[in-house]
Structures are given as C-alpha cells and as structure tokens.
Amino acid sequence: MIQNDALDHEDQADLIGIRDAAMQHQLDGRCRFDGRQSRRIMAGIKARIEPSSHPEYLEAMILTRLIGGAPPRRVKRPLQDLYFVQCARGQVEEFDRFKAHLIDVHAKGKLSGDLVFQGSLADWDHADLWERTRRTIEHVKSLVGEVWLNSGTLLGSIRDGGFIGHDNDIDLAVMMQGETPQEVAGAWIEACHTLRASGLKFHVPARNKRVMKVIDDGMQIDLFPAWMQGDQVFVYPHTAGQLRRDDLLPFGKCAASGLPIPRNPQAFLELNYGPKWRVPDPSFTFDWPTSEQHFEAFKAALYADVDAFEPREKAHV
Numbered sequence: 001m002i003q004n005d006a007l008d009h010e011d012q013a014d015l016i017g018i019r020d021a022a023m024q025h026q027l028d029g030r031c032r033f034d035g036r037q038s039r040r041i042m043a044g045i046k047a048r049i050e051p052s053s054h055p056e057y058l059e060a061m062i063l064t065r066l067i068g069g070a071p072p073r074r075v076k077r078p079l080q081d082l083y084f085v086q087c088a089r090g091q092v093e094e095f096d097r098f099k100a101h102l103i104d105v106h107a108k109g110k111l112s113g114d115l116v117f118q119g120s121l122a123d124w125d126h127a128d129l130w131e132r133t134r135r136t137i138e139h140v141k142s143l144v145g146e147v148w149l150n151s152g153t154l155l156g157s158i159r160d161g162g163f164i165g166h167d168n169d170i171d172l173a174v175m176m177q178g179e180t181p182q183e184v185a186g187a188w189i190e191a192c193h194t195l196r197a198s199g200l201k202f203h204v205p206a207r208n209k210r211v212m213k214v215i216d217d218g219m220q221i222d223l224f225p226a227w228m229q230g231d232q233v234f235v236y237p238h239t240a241g242q243l244r245r246d247d248l249l250p251f252g253k254c255a256a257s258g259l260p261i262p263r264n265p266q267a268f269l270e271l272n273y274g275p276k277w278r279v280p281d282p283s284f285t286f287d288w289p290t291s292e293q294h295f296e297a298f299k300a301a302l303y304a305d306v307d308a309f310e311p312r313e314k315a316h317v
Contacts, residue, residue, distance in 0.1 A: 007054050011045045015056035018042070022063035026105045038064050050285050052081040055091070059098055071113040072106075080168070087120065087166030122165035124219065129163060130257040132216050133170050137259060140223065143198055144191045145175035148251055148260035150224055150235065151272055157254045158265050159278055169213075169220040173235050176227045184227045184234075185301030189308045196311065204309045209302045210236050210295070225298075237286070238272035240294035 007015075018038045025033035042060060051057045059082065062075045086095040106115050121129060137147040149157055150173035156164040163170075176187040192204060192212060202214040202223070214221040224236050232241035233248050247267050251260040262268050269277045273284065292299070302308070 007045075007049055007056065011048070012056055014041050015045065015054075015060045018060040019056065019063060022060065022067055023101055025067060026063070026101075026110060033067060035064055035068050052078075053085055053285060055082055055086055055089075055094065058082040058085070062102075066102075066105075066111060072111055072115045073113060083120070084166055084168075120165060121163040121167050121170075126163055129170065129219065130259070132219055133172070133221065133257070134259060136170075136214060136216065136221050137172065139198070139200060140172070140174055140195065143194050145177065146251075146260070147172050147174050147223075148262060149173075149254055150226075150268075151222075151238070154261060154265055155269055155273060155277065157256055157261060158269060159280075162256045169222055171222050171224065173224050173226040176225050178227060179229045181295075181297035182301045184225060185298055185304075187227075188225045188302065192309055193312060209309060210299065235268065236295055236298070237288070237291040239268060240291075242271060243267050 018041065021031070021033050022038070024031040038060065042057065042064065045057060049057065051061070058078050062078050062082070065075055066072070082098070083095055086092060102111075102115055105111060133149075133153075141147045148154075149171070151171035152164055152167045152169075153171045156162055156167065174191065176184045176191065178184040178187045188210075195202065195212070200214060201216075202212045204212055210225060212223040214223060226233070226235040226239075228234070228245060229241060231245050233243045233245065234240055243264070247264040248262045250263060252263050252265065253259070254261050272286075273281075
C-alpha cells in the first residue's frame with residue numbers, strides 16, 4: 001500500500017530523463033534509448049507512488065510503450081490521465097506541448113494506428129451539455145426511475161456553478177427498485193435491457209458492469225446505480241449506507257440548470273471526495289479498494305451470469 005505519494009527529486013529526475021531520451025529517440029533514431037532499463041526504473045517508482053497523479057511518470061510511460069511497439073490505443077487511458085492531472089494543476093500548456101510532440105512523431109509515420117487525445121467539457125457549449133443531460137434524465141426516468149446529478153457533475157454544479165472544465169463526461173445516478181444487492185443487481189440488468197430496447201445508445205464495460213456509458217453524439221454520460229435499503233442510501237461507488245433518505249429526498253435543483261440534485265449535496269460530495277472537496281485537489285484519488293469492499297455483494301450478483309448484459313436475442317442463441 002502506498003503510504004506517501006510524493007515524487008522525490010531523484011525519481012522526478014529519472015522520469016524526466018527517460019521522457020527526454022525517449023522523445024529524442026523518436027525524433028532521431030540515432031539517439032539511443034534503453035527501453036528495458038527505463039521500464040525497470042519506472043517499475044520501482046510505480047511501487048512508491050500513484051502513477052496516474054504524476055505527469056512525469058505518465059509521459060515517460062506513454063513514450064516507453066510507444067517506442068516498444070505498442071499501438072496508440074494502448075496509451076489512450078494514460079493520455080487521458082495526463083490530460084486530467086495537468087488541467088487540475090493548471091498546466092494545460094505542458095499537455096499541449098507533449099501532445100504536439102506525439103502528433104509530430106505520428107505525422108512522420110513512426111506510430112502505427114491513430115492517436116486519440118482526451119477532450120474535455122471545456123470544448124463544448126455548456127447550454128448544449130445541459131440540454132443533453134436533461135434529455136437523458138427525462139428518457140431514463142420515464143423508463144427506469146428517478147435520476148439526478150452525481151459525482152463530478154454534482155461537484156461542478158455545487159463548487160463551480162457549472163461543469164468542471166477539465167472533466168470529460170457527465171455523471172448521473174439512477175434509482176433502482178429493490179433493497180438487497182441481489183435485487184438491485186437484477187433491476188440494473190433489467191434497466192440495461194429496457195434502455196437498450198428504447199434505442200438509447202450505450203455500452204456496459206466488461207471490467208465494470210456497474211456503470212452504463214451513454215454516448216450522445218460524441219458526449220459520454222455515465223449512469224450509476226442507486227437504491228434505498230430501508231432508510232439508508234446507496235449510490236455506487238461512493239455512498240454505501242452512510243446517508244439517509246432525507247439527505248437525498250426531496251430533490252433540490254442545480255442552480256445552473258434546474259436539474260435534480262440531492263437535498264443535501266454536500267454530504268454526498270464529502271463521501272465521494274473527502275472533507276476538503278470544496279478545494280480543487282489535483283492529487284485526489286478515489287478510494288477504490290474501500291468502495292470494492294462496500295459493493296462486493298452487488299458486484300458478485302452482477303457478474304454471476306456472464307451473459308446477463310448481452311442483448312437477449314444474442315444471449316439466447
């Protein structure tokens with residue numbers, strides 16, 4: 001377990017050295033780059049830090065993978081992490097410089113496959129985003145249950161008065177019927193089939209079937225399951241019975257859009273982002289191990305049937 005996520009000067013110098021050597025090698029193949037040694041150094045550093053929160057590590061890792069022959073799709077996620085952490089640090093220009101280098105290398109035919117760079121909500125018209133969100137809420141509510149702003153979208157609406165500029169998707173919570181993890185899992189699976197039959201375009205990631213990723217003309221809207229267990233509120237992945245019904249209901253309204261938010265949004269945000277949620281923190285990482293423990297029974301019920309989320313006409317062939 002990582003106790004101290006700080007990047008010391010020696011590690012930082014090593015990562016910058018790997019990055020610079022890799023960039024020089026990509027621009028001039030006569031410049032030597034020792035990929036095996038670089039991976040060994042990065043493995044040691046990775047054991048001491050949270051990699052996704054350090055631009056130096058992400059840049060070195062992305063370049064080392066590409067030089068090693070990995071297709072650009074293999075660096076899509078770390079590029080996304082790099083974009084987020086540098087936006088949060090106010091270092092967008094640094095990301096743009098790194099992006100320009102990769103575009104230059106790609107243009108010279110030194111990468112096989114297309115590069116995909118992370119977009120952000122700052123690139124969209126926010127009135128259009130709220131309208132897309134409103135349409136999705138109304139659509140899902142009419143077929144499944146109550147829907148409200150969740151996670152990063154809730155955080156932006158309360159803390160920033162709108163969307164978080166460097167975020168890249170919209171988060172919504174959807175109320176499921178049922179009180180046990182098994183009942184809720186069944187309801188989530190049924191909601192998936194109902195929404196698919198209605199024409200809503202989305203996919204359920206194989207690695208995390210507890211989220212539906214709706215695609216609306218290039219914009220991603222994530223749907224997360226929520227339910228009531230007696231008077232306790234559960235919202236995957238951050239709230240597991242710590243809050244009560246009157247923290248959620250009756251819904252309030254987002255000041256920027258008028259869309260539904262929890263009655264006590266601050267309580268949900270503190271569970272999700274910690275007591276200092278009001279202050280942007282580029283080093284923040286969500287406590288996934290604890291979340292996995294809290295929602296273990298729900299996950300087990302979802303994964304009990306490997307074909308449960310497949311289109312029914314396909315699953316029964």
